Structure formats: C-alpha cells, structure tokens
Amino acid sequence: MERSTNYRQMVLDTIAHALTNDTNPEVRAKAAESLGKLGDQAVTSLLLTALADSNVAVQCSAIQALGHLGHESAVPQLLQVLENGAATTRQAAAAALGHIGSESAIPGLLDALNDQAPSVRGTAASVLGAMGVEVAIPALLDMLTDSDPTVEAHSVEAIGAIGSQLAIDTLVELVADPNPNLRQNAAIALSKLGRKDTIPMLVRLLQDPDAAVRETAVEALGTAAQDYSVA
Template identity: 35%
Template sequence: MGSEHQIAFFLRELAGRNTQRRVAAAKGLGRVGRREHAWVLAETAGDPVPQVREAAAIGLGRLGVPEAGRDVLPLLMGDMDPWVRRRASLAAIHLELRGDGIVRAFAELLKDPEYHVRINALVGLTALGAPGDVPALVSLLGDPDGAVWGRARSLIYDLREDPAVKAEVIRTAREGDAAARTEALTLLPRQCDERLLDSLLAGLRDPSPDVRIAVARRLSDMETPQVRDALAATLDTEQSPAVAARLLGMLEQPDDRQLIGPARRWLRDPVAGPAAARALGEVDTGTAVELLRGVIDDKAVPGPTRAAAAKAIGECGRWDAVWQLLPLLDDPDADVQEGAVDGLGAAVYRGLRLWERWPVTHVLVDRLASEPSTAYRTGYALIGLPDALPALRRLAHSAEAAEVRAAVLRLLVPEDLDAPGRGRYGSEEDVRLLVRGLDDPEEPVRYSAALALEQWLKFGFALPPDREALHERLETLTSDPSSRLRQAVAAVLDALADPGGRN
C-alpha cells in the first residue's frame, strides 16, 4: 500500500480540472490505493473525458475489488471509445466478474470493430464457459485476425455439445460467409456428413476456392459413385489451381484413364502440376507415362512438378525408367534431383533388373556420401538394395557427416524377413558397426544404431560377441537426454532379452 500522503494527493487530483492529472491520479490510485478506493474509481468511471474513464478502468482492474467493478465495468465495456472498452474488458477479466450482465457485455464485444477488444471478449467468455451471442461467436470463425478466429474456434470446440452452438456451426457450414464456412466445415464431426451432403455437393460450385477446398476435404471420405461423379465434374470445369490440386489428389486411382485429360490440362501449372503428375503416375498407361516423360525433359516446367513426375516414372516401372531418372541427378534444380532419388527408390522397391543394379547402387551411394543434407532421402531410396552393402560398410567407417553415418547404419539391416538378398545381411562386421554407433558423439547416429540393433535382434541375427558389454552400454544410454533414444534403447534391451522372439 502507498503512504497516506500519496493517496491523499491522488484523491485531490481526481477532483481537479486538469485532464492529464486526473488520468495519472486514477492510475496511481489503482497502484497504491486501498480496497475502499475502488468505489472512488467506480465514480470516476463517469468522467466526461475518455482518457480518464480508461484510467479508471485500469485502476479498478489493479485494485482487485470485484464488487466495485460489477456494475460500472459492463457499462464501460459499451463505451464509445475503443480504448475504454479495451481496458474495461481487461479489468473484467482480471476481476473474474460473473453474471448475466457481464456475459451480455462480453457478447456485445464479439462484434467490436477493434480486434483487441474482440480478443478480450473471447477470453472473457472462455473463462465463463459461455458462448455469449452464438451467431456472433460462430461468425468469428471468419475473422481476418488469426488471434481472433483461433480463440473463437477453441471456444466453439469447448462448447461443441451446446445445442445452439452445434446448430449454428451446421448452419454456417451450409450457408455461411466464405471464411467462416470454411472453418465451420473443418469443425463438424464426420457424423454430420450425411446431413450435409446436399449442401456439400452444392458447395463444389461455391464462388470461394477456399470453400470448394473445404468441401472437397469433407467429401474425401465419402467414396460413393455420386460423390466421385460430382468431384470429377467439378474438376472438368475448375479454374482454381489450388482446388484442382485437391481434386486431382482425391480422384487419383490406378488405371482411371478419365483423369488423363484433366491432369494434362494442369500438368504445367505451378500449383496443380505436382498433383497432376502424381495422378498420371496412378493412371500408369502409355499415354500417361509419355506425358510424364515430356515433363521431366522440359526445364521450363517448375521443379516441384518435374520432381513429382520423376517419382511417378519410377513408380510406373517402365523398362526405361531408370535410364530416364539417372541423368536427373545432375539437374541444376534441387527439387528435380530429389524427385529422381525418390523415383529410383520406387524402382528399387519394385525390383531392379540385373543390369540396373550396379548403376543405381553407384549413383545413390555416391550421392549419400556427397550430399549429407539429403542423406535421409537417399538412404530411404537404398532400402532393399543389398548390392550397396559393401559400399555402405566402407562409408560407415569413413563418413564424416553425422547424417550420413545415421543413414548408413539403418541400411545394414533389412526392412523385413522377405527383403531381397536377405542372406547377404547379418555379418559380424555389421553388428560391430552398429554397436560402435551407440558411442557416436552425435545423437542421430546413436538413435539410428539403436533402431538398427533392435531390428537386428528381432530377425535373430548373430549376437555381438561381448553381450554383457553391450548391455552395459545400453543401460548407460537409458539416461541419455534424448527421449527418443531412451525409448529406442529400451526396445533394444527388450529384444536382447528375447532375441528373435517377435519373428
């Protein structure tokens, strides 16, 4: 508490004619005053000057006397001045005011032109567990300010079982303004889809691309001929690349030749192009593959689209796929290089022909060693390629980059029991490399070593010669700062107790 002479000074200043002094006095009294002075500030809230009313609201919030603010703060929350409304609503939140009057005051602020005030209204209503004005609350799903619509969304979710809130969200999902409708469509549970089906199908023709995308998302789980026909018809006339990308992704399926025309139309679009390439890869016909080949050879096409086309070519697995992809590893566009790696990985997964194995092994291992930043992607492409094992073992000894060491260790163990060339895995040298990886100074390498060791033991490969020493190393790592490493090590310890037991 402040001294008596400070309080007396502020009380005199509040009664004065100078505006700035009254403002300073109201704030000062809020800092040093006693409980009884809250009623003085409540009377000051009727001052004709907005700055003084604002200061009175600040003071009331600071003094913490709910009874003094219960009647006056709701009035100030309806003040003509936005700063008064803002400070009064903050004070009401600090004082934790309750009752119908405060709920109504916060509800009115949901429509306030000032976004800070709308935020305060949402904070206050959230604390009260009340929607206030339901239509106004749900309309804030379309608020241009992220802090507003985010809080509105959270409050609506908390009140999702309230019948009035649920009904308004459904109404908004059917016919609300574009921005609010888009968010409402993401809030509703899937059980509502059947009730919304007619409005969803109509929503595919909504003027707003965002609404059309949100509608398409809702329809994505409704795999009926009616829905698919509606989506296909929409794609045929769609003008928005973002919507077309969504529709192409939803409609792609093996051997659907009807997608070739729409995919061709969007193939060179910077937004929808990657989705079009993926769709053509799913169609996997001669015409589709020819279109993909044309894309990867055309440097005027955006990199992400060429990358998607490269991956699709690898997945299609035509006789010349590998030879189409290998030159792309030298493409100046990094996206295209990554797409080529993904495509080669898809070709590896499908199974390489005998004459393809050495060139693919050579380029992927070389890239793994020379491009640490893409080691994870390249390592993924090498999965299931036992021809790479000799080079990978050498790389495990010589690689300086932690990313490369981590990727290599995972590749020393097959992914599954039916992996190609499984008999070439499980060497004593490999298990020593994995055990040594547990002592690597870099956490990603230790983590990779632990994951690979668990797989090693799961498949029943030969245990390390000094099992007790391995157990001690693992026990030490159970206190490692990395939670994921601790979890992986625990799994290794379990597998060590019962090697091969989960085959």
C-alpha cells in the same frame, strides 16, 4: 441408441445450416470441413452444392470434404472444377479425386498434367502415381524437365510409385542423357523403384562428370540399399 442417433442428426443439421446460411465465409468453410470429418455420405449432395459458393476457401473446404467422404457421385463435378476452377480449387479437386480413386477420373487427371499452374500439375502427377496409372508414364517422363522443380519431384515420385517396365526402360536411357538435370532425376526415380537391377545403373552414375548427379547417385544408392543387401 435412438437418443444418440437423434443427437447426431441434430449436429449434422446444425452444421449443414451453417454451411448454407452463415454470412461469414470462414464459418462456412469450417462447416464444410466438419461435415467431411463426420463421414456421413448423406451430406455429399450438400457439399456438392457448396462448390458454387462465392468464396474460394469455402469451395476448397467442400472439395476436401468430398475427397474425405470418397463417394464416386462427386467425381463428375470435381472433374468440372479440375478443368474450370481457380488454381487453388483445381489443385484441391485433383487431390480429392485421388482420395476417391475412381478410374473415371483418370482422363481428367492426365489432362491436368498440362495445367498452367505448377501446383495442379504436381498434385495430378502424385495422384496418378498413387493410383498406379501406367498410361501416365510418358507424360510423367516428359515432366522430368518441367520448369518447376517441385513438379519434377512429384513426377519422379509418381514414376517410382508406378514402377512399370516402360518407366524402367526410359529411365535407363535417361541415365545417359546429355542433360544433367535429367540424369539426376532419373537416378532419384530409379532408386524409388525398389529393384535390384537398378543398382548397377546408379553405380555407373558415380562416374558422371556432373558433381550434382554424382551426389544424387550416392544418395539414391543409399536409398536402394535400405531395401536390398548389396554384396
């Protein structure tokens, strides 16, 4: 057992040395990734130091590794990256904070819903949905008209994941909105809530004047029917 422990420590020390000393950024990035996979929270401080690496790919690998380790001590620095980093590192930080799941990250993730980069907005929306953050619902509903369709899709998924009464009430209103894109997104979100009382609203959308909305309503009804028997 002692020999096994010593061997593991040797491996950790070797990879840590590569992370801090190798001149090739690809090697440093792979070292950060490997440290995360090893799952030893003792390397958290080392990975936090790697956030200041001159190479963005190394920073992203360190961020992902911190998310994998899931130690709350990483949250403050990840929030700093989420606010001030490059777009790729901001997105990685949002995802890592989601893996850690600390409530202290919620304000920063809410701010990230207004990030200039669509990838960051979308990731923040997904993370808040997975965390079940109900206070995010108003902002997520606003994002149903985001300029980026991928962000809209992430927002729809997040609203469905949270599934609060506030979301349902607003989605019901959106079913009658003049904007067909909003009606379409509302149909998708309603289908993901997993509630029987959303089915009549989806049926109503089968009479929508917009063919794309009707098509989405048909698909949404199929999704809803997978969970409930519609007699």
